[in-house]
Amino acid sequence: LHKWIFKTKLLFRQVAQEVDNENTLLNNTVKNFQIIPNAEVTYLINKKSSLRLFGSYNQEVLGIENYFENIIFTSNTNSLKNNQSFETLDSQNISLSYNFNDFFNLFQFYSGISYNYNPNNFFYDYTITSSFTENTRTLLDLDATSYSINGGVDTFVNFLNSNVKLNTAYSINKYKNRINNAEIRENSA
Numbered sequence: 001l002h003k004w005i006f007k008t009k010l011l012f013r014q015v016a017q018e019v020d021n022e023n024t025l026l027n028n029t030v031k032n033f034q035i036i037p038n039a040e041v042t043y044l045i046n047k048k049s050s051l052r053l054f055g056s057y058n059q060e061v062l063g064i065e066n067y068f069e070n071i072i073f074t075s076n077t078n079s080l081k082n083n084q085s086f087e088t089l090d091s092q093n094i095s096l097s098y099n100f101n102d103f104f105n106l107f108q109f110y111s112g113i114s115y116n117y118n119p120n121n122f123f124y125d126y127t128i129t130s131s132f133t134e135n136t137r138t139l140l141d142l143d144a145t146s147y148s149i150n151g152g153v154d155t156f157v158n159f160l161n162s163n164v165k166l167n168t169a170y171s172i173n174k175y176k177n178r179i180n181n182a183e184i185r186e187n188s189a
Contacts, residue, residue, distance in 0.1 A: 003044045011036040015061055017086050030086040034059045049100040059088040066137070077131065083138040092117045106156035106163070111149075118144045126179045142184070144175040 013034040038056035045051060062085070071079045097112030121144040127134040148171035157164050173189045 005040075005042040005044070007040040007042075009038050015088075017061065032088075034088070048102050049098070052097045052099070053095070054097075055094045056092070058091045058093075060091070061088055062086075062139070066139075071134070078133045078135070080135045080137065083136065085139040087120065087139050089121070089139065090119050092119075108154040109152070111151035113149045114147070116146045116148075121175065123184075124177045125181075126177065128180060142176045144173070146171055146173045148172075 011034075013036060014031070015034060016029070016031045018029045036056075036058055038054070040052065040054045042053075043051045066082050066085075068082055069084050071081045073079050093114065093116045095112055095114035097110060100107075100109040102108070120139060120141045123138045123140040123142055125136040125138065127136075148169060150167070150169040152165065152167035154163060154165045156162070175187050175189075176184050177187060178184050
């Protein structure tokens with residue numbers, strides 16, 4: 001049992017949001033209670049290496065930039081506007097990683113894989129003309145997923161008298177959007 005480390009965290013949060021719209025004279029107030037859990041299990045393989053499994057659930061309150069409903073010009077050819085929402089941006093994450101640290105020989109290696117799922121996400125509706133792009137952002141129940149794998153090596157090289165680091169990562173993101181009022185389409189990047 002000395003090789004296992006268990007960590008859990010449970011966050012209780014009371015969120016109160018209020019927006020007054022002077023143009024429509026509407027006052028929106030939302031209050032909700034959130035429970036945010038996460039858990040981590042680490043297995044110490046030996047004194048230099050470990051295996052870590054981490055899982056979390058999060059409800060992120062939207063920032064103030066997501067409440068403006070009027071057009072915001074982000075450049076001379078681009079604009080952004082929001083469809084106001086008091087929902088939270090939900091996410092679920094799980095990751096598995098391996099670490100090897102040999103501090104005596106100044107060598108470090110890590111690798112990991114992760115999966116992230118958003119049951120709701122920002123939906124971007126683009127209207128594109130030859131001289132202007134309008135982007136309307138709405139929080140909808142359209143899921144998005146991402147998968148990633150990463151790794152890296154950090155070692156001291158004697159003849160350079162310096163550390164050399166090599167990091168690499170690869171990810172796949174799946175999401176949905178719409179351009180010029182066409183059908184909702186699935187994207188992968």
